[in-house]
Amino acid sequence: MPSPYLDKEIKNVGSLAAGEGAFCEKGAAKMNQPLADRIRPHTLDEMVGQQHLIGPGKPLRRILESGEVPNLVFYGPSGVGKTTLASLIAQKTQRKLYKLNGTTASTADVKEIVANLHTFETMNGVLLYLDEIQYFNKKQQQTLLEYIEDGRIALIASTTENPYFYVYNAILSRSTVFEFKPVTPEELLPAVLRAFRELSQERGIEIRLEDAVAKHIASACGGDVRKALNAAELCVITAGAPGEDGVLEISLDLARSLTQRSSMRYDKEGDDHYDILSAFQKSMRGSDPDAALHYLGRLLEAGDLPSACRRLLVCACEDVGLAWPQIIPIVKAAVDSALMVGLPEARIPLADAAVLVALAPKSNTAHVALDEAIADLRAGHTGDIPRTLQNKHFDGDDNPHKGQFYRYPHDYPDSWVPQQYLPDALAGKEYYHFGRNKNEQAFRAYWQAVKNKPHQ
Numbered sequence: 099m100p101s102p103y104l105d106k107e108i109k110n111v112g113s114l115a116a117g118e119g120a121f122c123e124k125g126a127a128k129m130n131q132p133l134a135d136r137i138r139p140h141t142l143d144e145m146v147g148q149q150h151l152i153g154p155g156k157p158l159r160r161i162l163e164s165g166e167v168p169n170l171v172f173y174g175p176s177g178v179g180k181t182t183l184a185s186l187i188a189q190k191t192q193r194k195l196y197k198l199n200g201t202t203a204s205t206a207d208v209k210e211i212v213a214n215l216h217t218f219e220t221m222n223g224v225l226l227y228l229d230e231i232q233y234f235n236k237k238q239q240q241t242l243l244e245y246i247e248d249g250r251i252a253l254i255a256s257t258t259e260n261p262y263f264y265v266y267n268a269i270l271s272r273s274t275v276f277e278f279k280p281v282t283p284e285e286l287l288p289a290v291l292r293a294f295r296e297l298s299q300e301r302g303i304e305i306r307l308e309d310a311v312a313k314h315i316a317s318a319c320g321g322d323v324r325k326a327l328n329a330a331e332l333c334v335i336t337a338g339a340p341g342e343d344g345v346l347e348i349s350l351d352l353a354r355s356l357t358q359r360s361s362m363r364y365d366k367e368g369d370d371h372y373d374i375l376s377a378f379q380k381s382m383r384g385s386d387p388d389a390a391l392h393y394l395g396r397l398l399e400a401g402d403l404p405s406a407c408r409r410l411l412v413c414a415c416e417d418v419g420l421a422w423p424q425i426i427p428i429v430k431a432a433v434d435s436a437l438m439v440g441l442p443e444a445r446i447p448l449a450d451a452a453v454l455v456a457l458a459p460k461s462n463t464a465h466v467a468l469d470e471a472i473a474d475l476r477a478g479h480t481g482d483i484p485r486t487l488q489n490k491h492f493d494g495d496d497n498p499h500k501g502q503f504y505r506y507p508h509d510y511p512d513s514w515v516p517q518q519y520l521p522d523a524l525a526g527k528e529y530y531h532f533g534r535n536k537n538e539q540a541f542r543a544y545w546q547a548v549k550n551k552p553h554q
Contacts, residue, residue, distance in 0.1 A: 133331040134324040137296050138182055145186075146289045146323060147281030148179055158183065158276060162190050167225060167252040171270065173261050174278025177322035180256040184227040193225040193252065200233035205241045212245055224251050231255040232264035239266035246272065280321020287316040289323055293330040294348075303340050308350045318357040332356050371405070379409050383417040387456040394452045398445050407433040410451050421461035421535040429455065459535045467530035474524070481521025512548045 139145045142152050142159060151158040161168065167187060172180040181197075188195035196211050214220055228234070234242070243266070245251045253273070257264060261275055281289075290312045298305045311333070319326040333348050333356060340346045374396050381389035397406040414429040432451035436444035474480075486504040507513045520527055532542040 132324075132328065133293055133296065134177075134327045137292060137327070138185070140186075140189075142186060145179055145182060147285045147321075148183070148278055149285075151276055151278070152183070162187055165191055167191050167193065167223075167254075169246055169253045169269075169273040170255070171231075171261050171265060171273045171275045172254065172256040172278055173275055174258070175280055175320075175322065176258055177324035178278045178281055179323065180278055181227065181229065184225070184254045184256070187254065188225045188227075191225070192222045194220045194222070195225050195227060197227045197229065200228060200230035203228070203234075205238050208238075208242055208245065212250065215250055226251050226253050228253065228255045230257060232257045232259045232261075236266055239269055243268050243272075281323055282321065283313070283317035286319070286321070286323060286326055287312060290316050290326050290330055293327045294334075297331060297334045301334070301346075304345045305334065305348060306345050307348045311348050311350050311353045314350060314353050315357060318354075329353070329357050371402075375405055375409055378406070379413050379417070382410075382413045382452060382455045383460065385456050385460070387453045390452045390456045391449060394445075394448060398441060398448070401441065403436065403441055403444055406448055407436060410448065410455060413455050414451075416465055417460050417462060418455060418458045419461045419464050420538050420541075421459035421533060422537060425454065425458055459537070461533040461535050461538060463531060463533040463538065470529045474527070479524060481523035483521060484518055486517065487519060512551070514548050516549075 142162065145152060148158075150156060152162075153159065161170075172183070174180060185195060194214075198207055198211075208226075211224060211226060215224060228242070231239070242253065246253045246269070253269075255261075255265065255269070255273070261270060294305050294307065294312070315326050315329050315333075319329060333353055334346065336356065337346055337348050337352060374393055378390060378393035378397065381393055394406055397403075410429055411426075411433055414425050418425045429451045432447040435447040439447075486502055488502070505515045505517055507515055507517075509515075518525055532538045
């Protein structure tokens with residue numbers, strides 16, 4: 099069945115395109131460009147997403163409307179409009195736009211742009227759009243700083259990584275950082291429908307979408323506009339020949355097969371990797387098995403089995419800990435099984451482990467206590483190890499009290515005897531405090547009973 103969304107938007111496009119005949123020369127040339135470039139927005143109102151930046155009264159819209167271009171850093175995932183917005187700013191301000199990519203550009207490329215300053219084509223100024231600035235090393239970024247500091251070049255730098263980690267501080271201090279977000283499916287749907295309209299016109303055929311095709315593409319591409327437009331074009335390319343009625347049918351099954359795993363944004367060295375790992379552990383710590391399984395699935399779909407295993411082991415020790423210490427060998431066994439069988443079967447023991455960790459009682463008392471002890475050490479709060487604990491059994495002539503005087507706990511009832519273990523400077527210091535869970539409270543009650551007995 100045709101999609102009601104497509105019918106509403108392009109019900110006359112097919113017949114119009116068909117009446118125009120074969121491709122014109124201009125249209126054929128356009129077809130060599132990616133669809134995302136062929137239908138790139140020409141105004142802010144044509145852009146999808148980023149309304150927190152370009153909506154009415156929002157900061158980037160005000161910058162565009164002012165006609166002035168400060169130095170900007172665009173931070174966010176790929177395919178969400180960073181390059182498009184830079185082009186719109188250049189058009190609006192009538193500046194000459196130069197585009198460089200940090201993966202291939204060099205300092206010489208920047209100097210070549212500077213050499214074109216004060217020519218006829220740059221009379222309104224130069225706007226340099228530097229994509230993937232994180233690949234510029236510190237020296238290259240310092241060279242760039244020389245030209246943006248005196249206003250000869252207005253810089254818009256974009257990065258998919260956190261700019262506060264990868265961009266030279268001097269550039270950041272002279273720039274305003276704006277974070278771009280993945281586009282929501284609702285915002286992306288009009289762009290997908292527009293893509294099919296454009297493809298229908300270019301090819302001179304009517305395109306009919308099965309119900310939910312456009313919605314599926316909009317929701318399955320992880321908020322990446324470019325990826326969604328590419329998926330729409332790929333659907334048309336792989337759909338085969340039009341039927342006898344001249345209509346090209348796009349099925350939902352085809353759209354699903356072409357967008358498998360498209361919603362995954364994952365880079366083992368990037369922010370998404372650490373965000374997913376953080377969300378995975380925090381979901382288990384927060385006792386939400388559904389969220390834990392979701393993030394575990396994202397890790398496994400990306401093939402990152404080692405990170406999933408490591409995080410499960412850490413969470414079992416850090417967040418369950420003494421509330422149920424038996425979970426540690428259980429999770430270790432599940433991880434060992436997963437690493438032995440590999441993917442895809444590894445998901446089975448890991449799912450068991452993730453749900454178990456999420457549902458287990460929680461306690462962080464042990465590692466918090468250790469952190470406090472380490473903090474004391476780093477602050478210089480230490481001292482000599484008590485003589486009773488030292489690993490030597492003789493004393494020098496300068497020791498008036500010869501003998502170790504160590505009392506072996508197993509020689510006493512309940513295998514315990516009062517004895518100082520901390521250095522003198524820390525005597526009486528308490529790092530560990532019993533948690534309120536059943537397990538630690540049982541330990542607390544046991545040791546209170548033992549230590550309250552009369553001892554020699």
